[in-house]
Amino acid sequence: MERNIKVSIIEDDDTIRNGYTFLIGNSEGYEVVSAYCSYDSAAHTIAADKPDVILLDIEMPGINGIDAIPRLKKLLPNAFILILTVYESEKLIFEALGNGASGYLTKNTPSAKIIESIKEVRDGGGPMSINIAKMVIKSFQKNQESPLSKRETQILEQISDGKSRSQIARELFIDLETVRSHIKNIYIKLDVNSRADAIKAARQNRFI
Amino acid sequence: MERNIKVSIIEDDDTIRNGYTFLIGNSEGYEVVSAYCSYDSAAHTIAADKPDVILLDIEMPGINGIDAIPRLKKLLPNAFILILTVYESEKLIFEALGNGASGYLTKNTPSAKIIESIKEVRDGGGPMSINIAKMVIKSFQKNQESPLSKRETQILEQISDGKSRSQIARELFIDLETVRSHIKNIYIKLDVNSRADAIKAARQNRFI
DNA sequence: AATAAAATCCCCCTATCGGGGGGATAATCT
DNA sequence: AGATTATCCCCCCGATAGGGGGATTTTATT
Numbered sequence: 001m002e003r004n005i006k007v008s009i010i011e012d013d014d015t016i017r018n019g020y021t022f023l024i025g026n027s028e029g030y031e032v033v034s035a036y037c038s039y040d041s042a043a044h045t046i047a048a049d050k051p052d053v054i055l056l057d058i059e060m061p062g063i064n065g066i067d068a069i070p071r072l073k074k075l076l077p078n079a080f081i082l083i084l085t086v087y088e089s090e091k092l093i094f095e096a097l098g099n100g101a102s103g104y105l106t107k108n109t110p111s112a113k114i115i116e117s118i119k120e121v122r123d124g125g126g127p128m129s130i131n132i133a134k135m136v137i138k139s140f141q142k143n144q145e146s147p148l149s150k151r152e153t154q155i156l157e158q159i160s161d162g163k164s165r166s167q168i169a170r171e172l173f174i175d176l177e178t179v180r181s182h183i184k185n186i187y188i189k190l191d192v193n194s195r196a197d198a199i200k201a202a203r204q205n206r207f208i
Numbered sequence: 209m210e211r212n213i214k215v216s217i218i219e220d221d222d223t224i225r226n227g228y229t230f231l232i233g234n235s236e237g238y239e240v241v242s243a244y245c246s247y248d249s250a251a252h253t254i255a256a257d258k259p260d261v262i263l264l265d266i267e268m269p270g271i272n273g274i275d276a277i278p279r280l281k282k283l284l285p286n287a288f289i290l291i292l293t294v295y296e297s298e299k300l301i302f303e304a305l306g307n308g309a310s311g312y313l314t315k316n317t318p319s320a321k322i323i324e325s326i327k328e329v330r331d332g333g334g335p336m337s338i339n340i341a342k343m344v345i346k347s348f349q350k351n352q353e354s355p356l357s358k359r360e361t362q363i364l365e366q367i368s369d370g371k372s373r374s375q376i377a378r379e380l381f382i383d384l385e386t387v388r389s390h391i392k393n394i395y396i397k398l399d400v401n402s403r404a405d406a407i408k409a410a411r412q413n414r415f416i
Numbered sequence: 417a418a419t420a421a422a423a424t425c426c427c428c429c430t431a432t433c434g435g436g437g438g439g440a441t442a443a444t445c446t
Numbered sequence: 447a448g449a450t451t452a453t454c455c456c457c458c459c460g461a462t463a464g465g466g467g468g469a470t471t472t473t474a475t476t
Binding site: 355358359360384385388389 | 456
Binding site: 053070074096097098099100101102103106117120124125126127128130131132133134135136138142144157160161162163167194195198199200203204 | 227243282305308309310311328335336338339341344345347348350352367369371375402404406407408
């Protein structure tokens with residue numbers, strides 16, 4: 001038989017923490033090695049617990065969950081972090097994932113899905129609640145109603161890669177003046193007058 | 209009772225297409241309104257089928273699935289597109305999602321999950337296979353072992369926003385020469401000698 | 417066939433920028 | 447104590463960006 005998946009829980013609400021501990025502890029193949037009410041109280045001992053997966057809340061006294069992620073990663077480079085929170089804000093989700101969280105579940109997630117997700121992160125997967133997946137996918141989707149033409153979009157993308165006019169001209173096999181002309185039109189359409197502003201406007205509206 | 213979810217299938221392999229048609233057609237609450245073997249053959253009539261969800265393959269004769277997405281979106285702005293393919297390449301996934309696909313499943317997905325995912329996209333969700341979710345999440349995660357210091361990372365991020373040295377200096381309330389100095393160090397650490405190359409190297413290694 | 421939109425190229429101008437070189441100093445962290 | 451980081455200073459110069467003013471051709475769309 002395979003060894004149990006070792007889970008640590010960091011969650012400030014006593015009721016919820018105990019609930020998860022009970023739920024996971026009673027699931028076949030799972031084992032709760034520790035449960036803390038904050039990152040601060042976990043910091044000194046969690047490395048010794050050697051969890052495979054850490055269930056992490058975001059709203060917490062002291063160091064919040066988002067900032068705890070990189071610290072936990074440093075203490076336990078091989079542990080996977082699964083965020084379990086009520087927050088569905090885009091900013092928090094992307095910060096959490098950017099900091100190294102491997103999954104993001106909201107607290108209305110059914111017990112069975114939580115148990116399944118713990119296994120999934122341990123196996124290198126990336127479980128997400130439906131709403132989270134939706135936001136994540138949305139973040140990839142370009143705006144279909146861009147005022148920019150294909151060529152303009154392409155050139156603006158190169159500009160956002162830090163390329164100069166002449167570099168772009170060379171790569172697209174067009175004249176430097178043509179690039180200039182396109183950039184002028186991009187600026188007019190986006191109502192800006194600098195690269196930085198064009199990139200900002202285009203990213204905000206997901207034209208690139 | 210709610211009305212059936214109308215599904216269109218675009219898939220070139222006869223066996224697979226017929227298999228999906230049978231599977232979905234026999235599921236309670238689902239209805240296959242049409243099944244095509246290519247985008248080209250679907251183009252003229254699919255709008256009249258008024259599907260809620262389009263199951264789309266990527267490898268196909270004629271216009272491929274990736275390029276078909278924006279066209280389908282134009283024909284059926286309210287339909288959701290669910291990619292069902294064997295490909296797990298990062299490039300294809302991000303292109304598909306960027307073009308407007310709402311979900312991405314690989315062909316080893318169990319039948320029940322496919323049926324469930326169709327409902328999920330129809331409801332605005334973003335279903336993904338485990339491996340896909342993993343890649344998507346990975347794409348958000350920064351490299352924890354960046355050689356760049358916090359300040360350097362911050363400045364490189366501003367550079368990737370297209371900002372000039374003086375602009376960065378102003379925004380960070382530091383001297384222009386300090387910014388210059390940081391950029392020099394960034395270039396040394398990344399072994400590059402231009403903004404474009406620095407951005408490229410940093411993005412490739414997910415330092416920013 | 418006609419109109420519009422997109423893509424291509426050409427000239428003027430000048431202040432700013434970017435990258436290469438050479439340093440120094442104080443603050444932090446380890 | 448030593449290393450890293452963040453800050454600031456000087457030199458140089460060619461390339462760049464953005465502001466004007468245009469024109470022509472190709473490609474869609476009607």
